[in-house]
Amino acid sequence: xxxxxxAMILVLGMLTALLAGCGGSRETPEMRAEANAITIxxxxxxxxxxxxxxxxxxxxxxxxxxxxxxxxxxxxxNLDPAVASDYSVxxxxxxxxxxxxxxxxxxxGKTVEMQDVLYSVRRCAxxxxxxxxxxxxxxxxxxxxxxxxxxxxxxLSEPNLEFLAYMTLAILPADYDQQDxxxxxxxxxxxxxxxxxxxxxxxxxxxxxGTPAKLDKVTFKIIEEDSGLVRGLQSGALDLVSHxxxxxxxxxxxxxxxxxxxxxxxxxxxxxxxxxxxxDNVLVRQALxxxxxxxxxxxxxxxxxxxxxxxxxFPSFGKYYDDSLTDYYPHDVxxxxxxxxxxxxxxxxxxxxxxxxxxxxxxxTAQVIVEQLxxxxxxATIVPVEWDSWLSDVYGKxxxxxxxxxxxxxNMTARKLLERFNTxxxxxxxxxxxxxxxxxxxxxxxxxxxxxxxxxYRQMERQLTENAANVYIQDMADLVVVxxxxxxxxxxxxxVLDVSTLYWDK
Amino acid sequence: MKKRRINGYLxxxxxxxGVLLLAALVGTFxxxxxxxxxxxxxxxxxxxxxxxxxxxxxxxxxxxxxxxGSGTTLAIALATVAIGAVVGTLVGAVTGxxxxxxxxxxxxxxxxxxxxxxxxxxxxxxxxxGPGNKYNVVLALGIVFIPSxxxxxxxxxxxxxxxxxxxxxxxxxAKNGRILLVHMLPNTVRVLLxxxxxxxxxxxxxxxxxxxxxxxxxxPDASLGYLLSEAQDKLxxxxxxxxxxxxxxxxxxxxxxxIGEGLQxxxxxVA
Numbered sequence: 144x145x146x147x148x149x150a151m152i153l154v155l156g157m158l159t160a161l162l163a164g165c166g167g168s169r170e171t172p173e174m175r176a177e178a179n180a181i182t183i184x185x186x187x188x189x190x191x192x193x194x195x196x197x198x199x200x201x202x203x204x205x206x207x208x209x210x211x212x213x214x215x216x217x218x219x220x221n222l223d224p225a226v227a228s229d230y231s232v233x234x235x236x237x238x239x240x241x242x243x244x245x246x247x248x249x250x251x252g253k254t255v256e257m258q259d260v261l262y263s264v265r266r267c268a269x270x271x272x273x274x275x276x277x278x279x280x281x282x283x284x285x286x287x288x289x290x291x292x293x294x295x296x297x298x299l300s301e302p303n304l305e306f307l308a309y310m311t312l313a314i315l316p317a318d319y320d321q322q323d324x325x326x327x328x329x330x331x332x333x334x335x336x337x338x339x340x341x342x343x344x345x346x347x348x349x350x351x352x353g354t355p356a357k358l359d360k361v362t363f364k365i366i367e368e369d370s371g372l373v374r375g376l377q378s379g380a381l382d383l384v385s386h387x388x389x390x391x392x393x394x395x396x397x398x399x400x401x402x403x404x405x406x407x408x409x410x411x412x413x414x415x416x417x418x419x420x421x422x423d424n425v426l427v428r429q430a431l432x433x434x435x436x437x438x439x440x441x442x443x444x445x446x447x448x449x450x451x452x453x454x455x456x457f458p459s460f461g462k463y464y465d466d467s468l469t470d471y472y473p474h475d476v477x478x479x480x481x482x483x484x485x486x487x488x489x490x491x492x493x494x495x496x497x498x499x500x501x502x503x504x505x506x507x508t509a510q511v512i513v514e515q516l517x518x519x520x521x522x523a524t525i526v527p528v529e530w531d532s533w534l535s536d537v538y539g540k541x542x543x544x545x546x547x548x549x550x551x552x553x554n555m556t557a558r559k560l561l562e563r564f565n566t567x568x569x570x571x572x573x574x575x576x577x578x579x580x581x582x583x584x585x586x587x588x589x590x591x592x593x594x595x596x597x598x599x600y601r602q603m604e605r606q607l608t609e610n611a612a613n614v615y616i617q618d619m620a621d622l623v624v625v626x627x628x629x630x631x632x633x634x635x636x637x638x639v640l641d642v643s644t645l646y647w648d649k
Numbered sequence: 650m651k652k653r654r655i656n657g658y659l660x661x662x663x664x665x666x667g668v669l670l671l672a673a674l675v676g677t678f679x680x681x682x683x684x685x686x687x688x689x690x691x692x693x694x695x696x697x698x699x700x701x702x703x704x705x706x707x708x709x710x711x712x713x714x715x716x717x718g719s720g721t722t723l724a725i726a727l728a729t730v731a732i733g734a735v736v737g738t739l740v741g742a743v744t745g746x747x748x749x750x751x752x753x754x755x756x757x758x759x760x761x762x763x764x765x766x767x768x769x770x771x772x773x774x775x776x777x778x779g780p781g782n783k784y785n786v787v788l789a790l791g792i793v794f795i796p797s798x799x800x801x802x803x804x805x806x807x808x809x810x811x812x813x814x815x816x817x818x819x820x821x822x823a824k825n826g827r828i829l830l831v832h833m834l835p836n837t838v839r840v841l842l843x844x845x846x847x848x849x850x851x852x853x854x855x856x857x858x859x860x861x862x863x864x865x866x867x868x869p870d871a872s873l874g875y876l877l878s879e880a881q882d883k884l885x886x887x888x889x890x891x892x893x894x895x896x897x898x899x900x901x902x903x904x905x906x907x908i909g910e911g912l913q914x915x916x917x918x919v920a
Contacts, residue, residue, distance in 0.1 A: 394886050
């Protein structure tokens with residue numbers, strides 16, 4: 144009897160401890176709204192907090208709020224002055240002169256001085272006195288960096304129209320050596336704390352030079368498991384999660400959330416190996432373009448979210464993007480069969496589609512494509528491979544017939560997206576081989592003025608479409624689930640999440 | 650010899666397995682819907698009279714997919730067991746009957762193979778022969794299944810080696826091959842049959858787990874395991890998908906398990 148009572152007391156004690164434990168960490172959206180704070184779910188931990196060293200896109204997405212460069216990307220794809228208040232280009236594009244903005248403060252309270260800017264640029268360009276490689280390889284084009292008064296002068300060894308896009312590099316204090324644990328920048332949010340594999344906390348920086356952030360505190364909660372993000376939203380632990388799939392979203396309570404649709408800024412396509420039969424024949428490639436209905440793919444596998452594309456460029460690239468190419472090949476099975484007959488395949492043929500199996504959206508797309516090709520008499524087989532072997536065999540050695548993937552650009556230059564189809568490019572994994580295209584590319588990169596360069600880039604896009612280099616599908620949608628009450632989300636043409644514009648709509 | 654009576658276990662098992670086999674067989678040439686045909690207007694439909702098991706995220710009829718998938722799974726399981734049983738029996742016969750160095754060598758190899766968890770071993774084979782192909786799955790699982798059959802039959806053959814009628818046969822000048830095939834093999838059926846039913850069930854489950862892990866059958870071909878892995882991330886949106894697929898796997902394993910049980914029971918009654 145005594146033992147039983149003791150056992151019961153122990154069990155009760157355990158239960159209370161358990162419940163107390165649960166209750167303690169329970170933070171409701173209402174409490175956060177009251178505190179003017181939000182919690183955002185992210186799918187992976189940060190790699191390095193030092194912005195010049197970090198490589199993961201997921202890290203840059205978060206730390207975009209903490210750091211700024213001389214210029215800063217805007218949501219419409221332009222570059223606005225930030226730590227510099229003004230800049231000018233001289234000597235036919237060989238010299239850039241930046242005027243530093245007065246009174247910009249670091250998060251540690253110090254004012255940004257010329258020596259900080261010199262340190263930051265030189266560190267990235269590999270020009271520090273202690274030597275070292277350029278942290279950003281493209282900046283090895285810098286020949287010299289000098290500062291005088293509030294004027295920073297950067298001299299290039301050759302003109303480069305796209306140089307300014309790289310001046311978004313973070314400006315850091317010169318005499319500070321704890322960037323990787325307690326980073327200090329000039330952005331609208333300051334870093335407060337980080338728990339590995341758990342969370343990153345940011346707070347509003349009161350002395351920010353520009354438009355201050357609306358929220359007081361933002362917590363990025365790291366949840367590496369897909370269903371954990373859904374559960375976190377449902378239970379009230381999270382207020383916002385990016386990059387969700389429509390299936391995940393369909394599991395959420397519709398009254399508590401709304402979905403904002405941006406785009407991933409990538410070109411999802413059925414990429415073809417242009418050097419091997421049957422896809423070395425332009426008629427076969429065109430037949431594929433007619434046989435595949437990209438709008439049906441978007442409806443079937445993506446619940447209608449996604450922007451159909453017709454070439455290797457997406458809408459957020461503004462002036463470079465040519466929308467008229469999207470429907471260059473309307474869905475037309477009869478035409479596809481006709482072209483196949485002309486190409487010598489009246490009864491169709493067999494092909495394989497290699498897909499990285501860890502990307503469910505691409506696997507889903509492949510399944511729809513297999514069905515569509517069946518109608519045109521083409522028998523396609525899906526070959527799922529692991530990401531590593533996809534990188535080494537498909538992307539590295541072009542050992543494939545066709546593959547589905549999404550290609551991105553990590554800065555706002557059209558060159559990044561179009562260079563890979565030139566025969567000289569090391570990453571021309573589709574083996575696209577066109578002398579005309581190569582000539583256009585050579586002209587584009589050495590073009591002297593922007594309008595001319597843009598025109599040539601657009602011509603290159605058209606060339607890709609007309610020759611049916613690949614079967615272009617879509618710019619996949621970036622679905623962001625936002626708790627009702629949170630507002631102000633804006634999308635960028637880059638992989639970043641700007642939390643400075645978010646607010647609770649009370 | 651007493652008249653063999655079919656017992657309840659065997660009867661139930663035969664009925665369940667028979668119905669599933671028939672469905673899978675019919676499924677090879679007829680299903681209510683094309684198992685891969687997509688229909689954007691009928692995504693995520695709950696089970697109804699039109700779609701017995703409901704539809705998935707592409708509007709595909711899950712019943713048709715399960716029927717087709719059972720066919721794939723059954724074929725893989727049968728082929729696997731066939732490889733395992735034939736090669737295993739061969740190894741068992743040779744080692745059990747002749748003994749000696751071959752016995753030691755093969756049985757130690759056998760031990761080594763059994764020391765690995767079977768899925769790990771299958772993974773190893775798959776990583777060598779390449780994933781995504783049902784023949785490779787059969788090969789991988791077949792190899793994994795050889796040791797258990799070899800062990801069981803070896804014991805049976807070793808036990809029969811010095812029995813009187815075998816010794817007589819040998820004295821009458823019967824060749825070793827004839828002794829093994831004609832005189833001994835029929836007498837190992839008693840242990841072989843239950844081993845086959847158990848092996849078959851293990852093969853069904855092994856195929857299901859491999860496809861579930863993404864190293865087995867690949868889309869758009871569907872096996873039951875692959876269907877389960879598809880159903881996984883739609884669990885709260887379309888619970889019928891996982892439930893129906895899982896139920897068919899469970900039923901199949903249950904049915905064949907009953908047959909095995911029934912056979913053993915019958916064996917005991919006769920003996």
